[in-house]
Amino acid sequence: MDKRTKILYGILLAGAVIAPFVGGYPLFLMSALCFALFACAFNLLIGFTGLLSFGHAMFFGMAAYFCGHAAKVWGLTPELAVLIGTAGAAAMGYLVGWLAVRRQGIYFAMVTLALSQMVYFICVQAPFTGAEDGLQNVPRGKAFGLINLQSTPHDPLFGVIPVSDDIVMYYFVLALFLLGFGVIYRAIYSPFGQVLKSIRENEPRALSLGYDVDKYKLMAFVLSAALAGMAGALKALSVGAASLTDVSWQMSGEVVLMTLLGGMGTILGPVLGATTIITMQNYLAGFGSWVTIIMGVTFVVCVLAFRRGIVGEIAYRLKR
Amino acid sequence: MTEIFGVPTQALMGQLMIGLVNGSFYAMLSLGLAVIFGMLNVVNFAHGAFYMMGAFFSWMLLNYFGVNYWWSLLLAPLGVAIVGIIIEKTMLRWLYQLDHLYGLLLTFGLALIIEGIFRDQYGVSGQPYDLPELFKGAFDLGFMMLPKYRAWVIVACLSICFATWFVIERTRLGSYLRAGTENPKLVQAFGINVPLMVTLTYAFGVGLAGLAGVLAAPVYQVNPLMGSNIVIVVFAVVVIGGMGSILGAIVTGLALGLIEGLTKVFYPEASATVVFIIMAIVLLIRPAGLFGREK
Numbered sequence: 239m240d241k242r243t244k245i246l247y248g249i250l251l252a253g254a255v256i257a258p259f260v261g262g263y264p265l266f267l268m269s270a271l272c273f274a275l276f277a278c279a280f281n282l283l284i285g286f287t288g289l290l291s292f293g294h295a296m297f298f299g300m301a302a303y304f305c306g307h308a309a310k311v312w313g314l315t316p317e318l319a320v321l322i323g324t325a326g327a328a329a330m331g332y333l334v335g336w337l338a339v340r341r342q343g344i345y346f347a348m349v350t351l352a353l354s355q356m357v358y359f360i361c362v363q364a365p366f367t368g369a370e371d372g373l374q375n376v377p378r379g380k381a382f383g384l385i386n387l388q389s390t391p392h393d394p395l396f397g398v399i400p401v402s403d404d405i406v407m408y409y410f411v412l413a414l415f416l417l418g419f420g421v422i423y424r425a426i427y428s429p430f431g432q433v434l435k436s437i438r439e440n441e442p443r444a445l446s447l448g449y450d451v452d453k454y455k456l457m458a459f460v461l462s463a464a465l466a467g468m469a470g471a472l473k474a475l476s477v478g479a480a481s482l483t484d485v486s487w488q489m490s491g492e493v494v495l496m497t498l499l500g501g502m503g504t505i506l507g508p509v510l511g512a513t514t515i516i517t518m519q520n521y522l523a524g525f526g527s528w529v530t531i532i533m534g535v536t537f538v539v540c541v542l543a544f545r546r547g548i549v550g551e552i553a554y555r556l557k558r
Numbered sequence: 559m560t561e562i563f564g565v566p567t568q569a570l571m572g573q574l575m576i577g578l579v580n581g582s583f584y585a586m587l588s589l590g591l592a593v594i595f596g597m598l599n600v601v602n603f604a605h606g607a608f609y610m611m612g613a614f615f616s617w618m619l620l621n622y623f624g625v626n627y628w629w630s631l632l633l634a635p636l637g638v639a640i641v642g643i644i645i646e647k648t649m650l651r652w653l654y655q656l657d658h659l660y661g662l663l664l665t666f667g668l669a670l671i672i673e674g675i676f677r678d679q680y681g682v683s684g685q686p687y688d689l690p691e692l693f694k695g696a697f698d699l700g701f702m703m704l705p706k707y708r709a710w711v712i713v714a715c716l717s718i719c720f721a722t723w724f725v726i727e728r729t730r731l732g733s734y735l736r737a738g739t740e741n742p743k744l745v746q747a748f749g750i751n752v753p754l755m756v757t758l759t760y761a762f763g764v765g766l767a768g769l770a771g772v773l774a775a776p777v778y779q780v781n782p783l784m785g786s787n788i789v790i791v792v793f794a795v796v797v798i799g800g801m802g803s804i805l806g807a808i809v810t811g812l813a814l815g816l817i818e819g820l821t822k823v824f825y826p827e828a829s830a831t832v833v834f835i836i837m838a839i840v841l842l843i844r845p846a847g848l849f850g851r852e853k
Contacts, residue, residue: 349837530670538649
């Protein structure tokens with residue numbers, strides 16, 4: 239990492255830390271972080287391994303259900319509930335990946351989409367998801383049994399700065415986001431990440447060099463599924479609900495759009511893309527089906543004229 | 559009343575019939591997807607949206623212009639095909655040199671736009687499409703009642719599928735198409751207008767989806783969401799059958815419709831998921847699909 243990049247990351251981190259005190263609405267910031275992590279996890283596949291998974295909502299949404307169930311029915315602490323969501327998503331990722339890596343390219347996308355639709359139908363019928371109602375009133379509980387994330391007047395920080403429970407929850411989400419982001423960053427710049435990139439660039443060549451391509455793809459898939467699950471679990475805790483929307487194919491499409499808009503194969507692109515889309519949805523919430531239309535138009539414009547995405551385009555301009 | 563495996567024959571046959579109707583739609587849609595993929599290398603995610611558009615066009619023709627069912631069987635698919643031509647000429651054209659996934663992403667965006675527009679206009683509740691007089695009532699086959707319209711849908715779909723197969727596999731035009739699928743550059747060198755052929759292929763494929771939509775309009779309610787519900791199942795059908803073969807797409811579509819119908823009788827809870835489960839099993843046993851070729 240060169241000096242300029244370090245400074246950029248430092249500024250971004252500082253921005254994330256002070257965001258709730260300079261007008262950022264904590265619930266909005268949390269949801270942006272969750273989707274940013276989701277998109278980063280997705281980007282690990284599309285951007286760095288060349289696999290288009292069109293069913294990532296199944297990991298996001300199922301982890302939300304797992305986590306919500308653990309927190310609400312079993313009464314576990316939030317960090318354990320998130321862990322259960324993540325582990326559940328990883329296990330699903332292993333199963334789905336094991337099936338899906340048998341096919342390449344466009345078939346891989348169709349297989350993952352079909353499997354996620356199957357998961358969706360199971361969620362519609364299964365008793366523990368609450369079907370149309372979803373899981374409501376998921377409690378946030380006390381992190382590590384100590385820090386209350388919900389509904390108590392906290393002592394002001396340093397005796398002067400007022401802190402709401404949402405702000406404490408925001409830092410909980412931020413900490414786990416940074417953990418997930420760090421894992422992805424580390425994976426990309428490791429020898430493992432280099433092998434993934436070689437698969438993206440030229441799969442037969444990677445195979446002929448002796449790499450077990452399917453095994454690497456599966457590992458990347460499980461890692462991506464687990465982190466997508468972590469994002470979903472965090473979302474369930476911060477919003478206090480898990481619903482069918484989280485497992486639907488529309489959600490899978492949204493994460494593709496976030497990554498595409500931000501820049502596939504860039505580190506920060508998905509974060510920016512996710513924030514942009516969430517902001518857009520926030521402002522357009524009153525327009526009903528127009529949100530869908532605008533997202534569709536964004537898709538078309540990105541694919542036709544803007545394939546590098548925002549961050550990819552900036553990086554390209556800077557390099558020239 | 560006679561029973562088979564403890565299920566009344568009447569109910570079993572009825573569900574099989576519905577299964578066959580669904581299977582006919584799967585067959586027509588996966589056929590169109592396969593033809594488009596063969597020629598354009600694009601997985602047309604908007605296929606479901608075009609199916610919905612066909613159904614809506616025929617509903618609009620009837621309710622706004624008083625055009626009857628028979629004319630809309632011709633006009634609605636034509637309208638859908640024209641929309642397809644515009645999309646191919648203005649957008650898809652630019653993506654053929656790129657990775658296949660961009661075609662999927664573009665058509666996904668288009669599907670969102672089309673669905674969004676119809677949802678904005680008509681909401682999410684279905685619009686009923688009245689059966690034409692001719693098809694009201696049912697045939698009494700002795701062991702079951704066969705609704706006339708369902709019989710018509712199955713006959714029509716099978717004839718259209720057979721005609722498509724015949725044109726592609728047995729005529730000169732079809733031989734150009736197959737050659738274009740194998741090696742477009744060489745076909746172009748022989749003096750055949752490949753870009754025009756590509757455009758017409760796309761128009762034909764989506765027109766087929768539109769026609770399926772018109773046929774489906776009286777069976778289901780005309781609903782903006784009907785397309786995205788079916789397209790994912792059709793994707794699974796395509797993965798099961800493999801996109802290499804026309805006949806394969808037709809047979810797989812019909813067979814899966816029947817299996818879905820049977821599941822509804824014997825284990826209704828699994829009827830929504832059975833196609834996907836079969837897909838998973840096929841991936842385990844024959845990763846290239848039942849009729850597919852390993853590349």
